Amino acid sequence: MHFHMTGSWIAGVTVGVAAVGLCVLALWSRRKPFMADLHGKHIFLTGASSGIGLEVVKQTLREGAYLTLIARSAKKMAEVANSVLKELDLPADRVLVKAADVGDYAAISTAVKESFEWRPIDVLINNAGITRSGFMENFSVEDINTVVQTNVLGSIYPVHAILPQLKLRSRDHPISIVFIGSLASLCWLYGNSVYTGSKYAVKGIAESLRLELSPYNIRVNLVCPGFVDTGFLDDVDNEEELTAGMKVASFYDRKQAQSPGIVAKIIIAGLKKGTFMITTTPGLGPVLLVLTRGFAPSDSFLRNLVEAICAGPLRFISYFTVGEVHRKLKMIHSKHNFGKLAADN
Secondary structure (H helix, E strand, O other): OHHHHHHHHHHHHHHHHHHHHHHHHHHHHOOOOOOOOOOOOEEEEEOOOOHHHHHHHHHHHHOOOEEEEEEOOHHHHHHHHHHHHHHHOOOHHHEEEEEOOOOOHHHHHHHHHHHHHHOOOOEEEEOOOOOOOOOHHHOOHHHHHHHHHHHHHHHHHHHHHHHHHHHHHOOOOOEEEEEEOOHHHOOOOOOOHHHHHHHHHHHHHHHHHHHHOOOOOEEEEEEEOOOEOOOHHHHHOOOHHHHHHHHHHOOOOHHHOEOHHHHHHHHHHHHHHOOOEEEOOOOHHHHHHHHHOOOOOOOOHHHHHHHHHHHHHHHHHHHHHHHHHHHHHHHHHHHHHHHHHHHHO
16 A cells, blocks of 8 residues: 555656646747737738738737738729728828739739838738639639639749848848648638648648748748638538538538637737747647648647647547548438439439
8 A cells, every 4th residue: 555655656746747847848948939029020911901911911000010912903902001001090101002913923023022122021921812612513614723823823922022032131130921821721621622722732832931941030930720700701601511511521610700800910929939830720720730730840849749649539539520520421412412313313
């Protein structure tokens, strides 16, 4: 009995010491923010006219940043910018508006050149993105091309055009390149196969570019939001079978969609810290990071330790979860296609 109690006591002390040690290590390994603040920084932002982009505009202006705002319609973007500046009581010289389609290299490279002539760029945020919800066979070729060109080339073109200047400026200033991906960069988004593929591509681009730029004072951030309360969800809710499938396979719940303001706040905080992979969705986001992070570990030793401990159980749980998803999707398909199947027979 005495031996048992002594062994338990030693085990308890060992666990306690280990816990304290991990806490001390975590505190010791905490680094200073990559960017202390955004005051005076110049941010080049695509997809700025609505949703997450517009909230980033408001929040960074409040912090004292200068912005170049890229949108396909200069007139619409100028109206939005003027409204924001008036709302925040800020002078017009804090914002430069440029018309460019991110999928048009000539247009985006011209916008980059003119933006640098205005003032040196410190942060590039690739926010422009688009989707077309629906089942693959119902997509037009034009829809496929639009999604791929905007999401993939629209992430590559600005980086390609801006990188030489960013490398030069990084000698004396911290530089950030932010890619707005999606939880669909980590896991499928049901009924959005083309969009999912394009966002997987964005993840690959960000991971590889991060290694290319490791010799420079440049950080790459990949932000993976879940469902955000924007116009995109209106299209989702218009198709009954698609919506039902997304609830089962992608945990879609319009009531739980995050506000663009909350997502923008998380983006800005992650940018300042210099975090590579950033999720905004509580619960599901961290779980998907554990399951899909791959050969891109967290910068935090403690977080890596926690993820390593959780990876095995989560992988085991995912086996049964995915099996249940397939079963429910077959039931949804049968329910919505019963009449068609009966007619075909």
